Amino acid sequence: MQAIVLTGHGGLDALVHHTDWPVPEIGENDVLIKVGACGMNNTDVNTRSGWYSKAVSEATTGGAYDTVSDEDPTWGGAPIEFPRIQGADVCGTVVAVGTNANNELMGRRVITDNWLRDWDNPMNRDSTGYFGSECDGGYAQYTKIDYRNVGVINSDLSDAELATFSCSYTTAEGMLTRANVDAQDTVLITGASGGVGSALIQLAKRRGATVIGLAAESKHLDLKQLGADFLLPRTPENITADLKRLTGKDKVSVLADIVGGDAFPTLLETLERGGRYTCSGAIAGPMVELDLRTFYLHDLTLTGSTVIPPHIFTDLIGYIERGEIRPALAATYALKDFHAGQQAFIDKQHMGNIVIQVDGE
Numbered sequence: 210m211q212a213i214v215l216t217g218h219g220g221l222d223a224l225v226h227h228t229d230w231p232v233p234e235i236g237e238n239d240v241l242i243k244v245g246a247c248g249m250n251n252t253d254v255n256t257r258s259g260w261y262s263k264a265v266s267e268a269t270t271g272g273a274y275d276t277v278s279d280e281d282p283t284w285g286g287a288p289i290e291f292p293r294i295q296g297a298d299v300c301g302t303v304v305a306v307g308t309n310a311n312n313e314l315m316g317r318r319v320i321t322d323n324w325l326r327d328w329d330n331p332m333n334r335d336s337t338g339y340f341g342s343e344c345d346g347g348y349a350q351y352t353k354i355d356y357r358n359v360g361v362i363n364s365d366l367s368d369a370e371l372a373t374f375s376c377s378y379t380t381a382e383g384m385l386t387r388a389n390v391d392a393q394d395t396v397l398i399t400g401a402s403g404g405v406g407s408a409l410i411q412l413a414k415r416r417g418a419t420v421i422g423l424a425a426e427s428k429h430l431d432l433k434q435l436g437a438d439f440l441l442p443r444t445p446e447n448i449t450a451d452l453k454r455l456t457g458k459d460k461v462s463v464l465a466d467i468v469g470g471d472a473f474p475t476l477l478e479t480l481e482r483g484g485r486y487t488c489s490g491a492i493a494g495p496m497v498e499l500d501l502r503t504f505y506l507h508d509l510t511l512t513g514s515t516v517i518p519p520h521i522f523t524d525l526i527g528y529i530e531r532g533e534i535r536p537a538l539a540a541t542y543a544l545k546d547f548h549a550g551q552q553a554f555i556d557k558q559h560m561g562n563i564v565i566q567v568d569g570e
Contacts, residue, residue, distance in 0.1 A: 211567075212349035213547045215293045218259040218282055219273045221548050230294075233345065233353040240314055240356045241305035242321075245368030245568040246541070247347035248298030249554045250376045250404065251490065256283050256295065256342055268470060268494040271555035284515070289342055296348035296565070297323040297341040300371040303359070310356035318368075319359040320375050321347070322522040328357055334516040348544065350567055360526045370536040371529070373562035377404035378525050378534065380489050381412050381465075383517035388463050388487040388510075392417030395461040397452075397479060399468040401437065402428040404562040405490065407537045409465050410435045415533055421452070421461065423468075424560075431560045435537065444472060448479060463487070473497035482507050489514045537561025 212230035216223050235241045251269070255261050259277030260269045261284050283289050299321040303314045325338035340346050340354060362371060390396060396413045400406040401422030413420045414436040422437040429440040439455040441448065453459040460481035466473070470493025477499070480486060486509060491497075504511065528534045539559035542550030544567055554563045 210350040211544050212294050213296070213544060215257055215291065215295055217291050218257065218277055220258075221271075221551060223257060223273075224547060224551070226545055226547060230349065232351045235305055235307050235353045237307040237309045238355050238357075239307045239353045240303045240310050240319075240359060241351060241353050242299060242301040242319065242347075242359070243304045243568070244299055244301040244347050244350055244352055245318075245566075246300050246372035247296040247565045247567060248372040248374075248376065248404075249551060249563045249565065250297060251492065252284060252297065252339065252342065252376070253295045254551065254555060256289065266494070266496045269492050271551070283342060284339065285337075285343070293342075294345040294347075294349050294352070295341040296346035296352075297321065297339065298372045298375045298377075298564075299340075299347035299352060299354075300362070300368040301347075301352075301568070304351075306356065314356060314359065314361070317361045320362050320371055320526070321354055322358045322360060322519070323375055323379075324516060324519075324522075325355070325358065326519070328355075331519050337516050347567075348547065348565060360522060362526060363530055366529070366536060368568060369541050369564045369566055370538050372564045373404070373536040373538050374525060374529060374534075375522070377562060378408040378412065378528075379517055379521050380405050380514070381408035382521050382525060384409065384465050384487040384489050384514045385412055385416065386518075386521065387512040387514045388465070388485040390416050390418050390463055394463050395419040395421065395456060395458070396463040396465055397421045397423070397461045397476070398465045399423050399472075399476065400490070400492065401432055401440070402560045403467070403557065404537075405467050407432065407435055407561050408534075410437050411534045412528075413465070415528065418463070419456070421455065428560045431537075448475065452479060460484070466490070468493045469497055470494035474500060474503070477503055477509070480507065480509055484509055486511045487514055488512070539563050541566040
């Protein structure tokens with residue numbers, strides 16, 4: 210089969226296009242999926258480049274880092290095995306099932322739940338892995354995964370459109386769940402034009418919240434169409450005055466952050482007393498300045514969000530099937546054009562998600 214194979218931590222040249230890679234052999238709890246499309250995500254880039262290593266302190270750029278520690282180069286803090294096929298957001302058709310899997314999955318179109326769990330204790334975060342990281346993923350014509358990690362999807366959306374959802378939208382829903390967002394909240398979203406940011410807009414609006422997005426002004430019209438109530442430049446000159454002008458208040462109740470970096474202390478000051486900060490990314494840099502007086506004197510709650518409860522994936526399928534959210538598909542690339550696709554993803558000139566179209570190659 211065709212596959213994009215990561216040979217080690219490094220630059221784009223560490224990703225090699227193969228046309229004769231073996232089709233995976235399934236185990237008793239697995240299903241084999243003929244991949245239609247697979248969405249791109251920051252996890253792919255961060256793992257390849259080694260950005261998750263604590264030895265790296267700068268913003269993620271997609272390039273290789275010379276300072277990577279061999280002890281913690283991945284999201285989970287442990288080395289991964291190479292070669293590795295990355296790619297988590299699979300949409301495809303089940304073409305084989307293991308002896309323990311449900312035979313009714315045969316021939317069904319599915320999307321993947323990317324959290325690899327101990328299914329005897331699924332909420333044990335210490336025993337989780339990630340599809341395309343701790344095992345091979347979806348940048349290939351076929352992939353395998355535990356049958357408990359697929360969800361049958363009944364939708365008129367294309368494979369490419371459905372491949373925009375799983376990682377970005379479960380990440381976003383996990384953040385909003387940790388922050389207990391409801392219709393009484395005003396949510397400020399950083400990086401609002403990316404995959405997670407655009408998902409946060411739709412999912413926060415689904416909860417009835419007022420949504421303010423920070424993004425390049427060239428993307429504001431598209432984000433307005435996704436449901437954002439108000440939009441500001443990526444780095445406002447005076448965010449307090451802007452919030453007051455737009456909403457009548459100079460504070461928000463929730464800050465949903467996937468950017469971090471130098472803007473962190475200014476953004477944290479926008480939270481009202483008792484406000485909530487939730488984070489699942491730091492593309493502008495992981496090292497931030499925190500004035501503990503802002504934290505404790507304002508009674509703030511700060512939550513990190515990575516491993517999510519299993520029900521969030523099931524909920525997401527319901528949102529899709531009922532048309533409560535819609536895809537933000539920016540572009541598709543063929544497997545053979547993978548490098549160009551990941552470079553476009555890194556350049557961040559797009560709005561929404563970039564997807565690798567696999568079926569038909």
